[in-house]
Amino acid sequence: MELIDRYLQAVKFWLPKAQSEDIIAELSEDIRSQIEEKEGELGRALNDSEMEAILKQVGPPAFVANRFLPQQYLIGPLLFPIYRLVLQIAVLGYLIPWVLTWIGLMTFGQNYRAEHYSGSLIRAVGSLGSSLWVAVFSTLGVVTIAFAVLERTQVLTGALQNWDPHKLPPVRDPNRIPRSSSITEFIVGVLFLIWWVATFSSQTVFRFTWIQITLAPVWRYFFWGFLFVSVVNVGLAAANLFHPHWTRLRAGIRLASDCAGSVLFCWLLKSNFLAGITAPNVAASKTLAITNAINWWDTKMVPAAIVMCVVIAASDVYRIIRIKETETRFTPGVAAAVL
Numbered sequence: 001m002e003l004i005d006r007y008l009q010a011v012k013f014w015l016p017k018a019q020s021e022d023i024i025a026e027l028s029e030d031i032r033s034q035i036e037e038k039e040g041e042l043g044r045a046l047n048d049s050e051m052e053a054i055l056k057q058v059g060p061p062a063f064v065a066n067r068f069l070p071q072q073y074l075i076g077p078l079l080f081p082i083y084r085l086v087l088q089i090a091v092l093g094y095l096i097p098w099v100l101t102w103i104g105l106m107t108f109g110q111n112y113r114a115e116h117y118s119g120s121l122i123r124a125v126g127s128l129g130s131s132l133w134v135a136v137f138s139t140l141g142v143v144t145i146a147f148a149v150l151e152r153t154q155v156l157t158g159a160l161q162n163w164d165p166h167k168l169p170p171v172r173d174p175n176r177i178p179r180s181s182s183i184t185e186f187i188v189g190v191l192f193l194i195w196w197v198a199t200f201s202s203q204t205v206f207r208f209t210w211i212q213i214t215l216a217p218v219w220r221y222f223f224w225g226f227l228f229v230s231v232v233n234v235g236l237a238a239a240n241l242f243h244p245h246w247t248r249l250r251a252g253i254r255l256a257s258d259c260a261g262s263v264l265f266c267w268l269l270k271s272n273f274l275a276g277i278t279a280p281n282v283a284a285s286k287t288l289a290i291t292n293a294i295n296w297w298d299t300k301m302v303p304a305a306i307v308m309c310v311v312i313a314a315s316d317v318y319r320i321i322r323i324k325e326t327e328t329r330f331t332p333g334v335a336a337a338v339l
Contacts (some may be wrong), residue, residue, distance in 0.1 A: 003048065004031060007055050014065035023068045031058060075147045083147045090139050098135060175246045175323055182241040189234035196227060204275075212278040218271050225264045232257045248323050255316035262309030269298040269305055 008028055012020050034054055039046055046054075058064060075083050200223050204215040236253055240246075272295040277287045 003051050003055065004028070004035075007031075007058075007061065010061035011065050014062050015068065019068070023065075027064070027068075031055070034058075075144070075151050079147055079151055083143070086143055086147075087140060090143055094139060095132075095135060099132065173245075175326055177240045177244040177246060179241060179244055182237050182244065186234060186237040186241060189230055189237055193227070193230050193234065196223075196230065210279060214275040214278070216271070216273050216275040219273050222264060222268050222271075222273065226261070229257055229261045229264065246319060246323055248320060251316065251320045251323055255313065255320065258309075258312050258316055262305075262312065266302055266305050266309065269302050272298075274298075 008024050008031075011027060012024050015023055031054065035046060035051070038050065038054065200219075204217065204219050206213045206215075232253065236250060236257070239250060274291055274294050277291050279287060
């Protein structure tokens with residue numbers, strides 16, 4: 001039985017002193033009962049190899065000791081869903097914008113690129129990778145440490161356990177349109193229409209006290225195009241105000257309107273719509289350089305504008321899909337047809 005005593009001693013090493021005696025007594029009784037049962041089957045005493053097989057079946061000492069200890073977590077199951085949500089917010093709200101900002105500065109910021117990454121593209125990407133790792137570890141590390149402290153102090157756990165069912169938020173209808181947003185959209189749209197028509201309807205030359213701005217003839221297409229899109233959006237806001245639920249028809253109109261506005265906006269940036277700038281006491285060569293610089297920067301903004309427009313269109317498409325899924329889930333006739 002020396003092998004059993006040595007095994008129990010190894011298990012005892014991993015146990016807290018206050019509980020070790022009771023746990024070892026229980027474990028010893030269990031092991032000896034297995035030995036007695038095996039000896040009864042064989043009709044003889046077990047040899048060392050058979051004794052070793054039983055102990056291996058029980059498990060390594062450290063693992064066996066862990067079964068008798070309370071489970072410990074860096075972040076327990078109660079706080080883990082909140083921890084995961086905060087990590088997602090940190091990634092979406094900080095890390096991804098951080099990377100996009102760096103890409104934007106490298107793409108459009110010639111001075112920034114020359115100042116910070118005058119070497120090759122490989123060096124620039126390598127520098128991004130090292131900086132990104134620091135940002136990732138610092139952000140996720142701070143969040144993890146904060147939740148580990150909350151787990152140990154049980155401050156947030158106690159607050160979560162003392163909850164009131166009556167304070168739960170009401171059921172959210174994803175297709176409902178807040179009237180406040182419809183009113184805001186309607187008022188802003190009407191004001192924009194008044195300003196747009198009053199300012200751009202009859203001229204492409206704008207004179208101020210000290211400067212004159214001339215727009216290219218192509219501006220007329222943008223004037224009527226943005227006017228049409230704005231009228232559609234104002235009408236849609238009015239319809240949503242009286243019927244504050246998205247339907248597939250109105251969601252489709254919003255998608256078409258946003259796509260049309262996106263195409264117009266990207267075309268505007270590419271069109272070199274600024275024909276010239278005139279200012280007293282300013283050389284024509286200098287105003288021409290300013291005009292060319294503005295048109296050049298507008299052209300450089302096209303990729304970022306395309307990304308923004310794709311995101312808007314994707315959200316509109318998601319709205320249509322969500323409406324379809326909601327109608328399928330809650331309309332008996334539609335559900336029966338699908339099934």
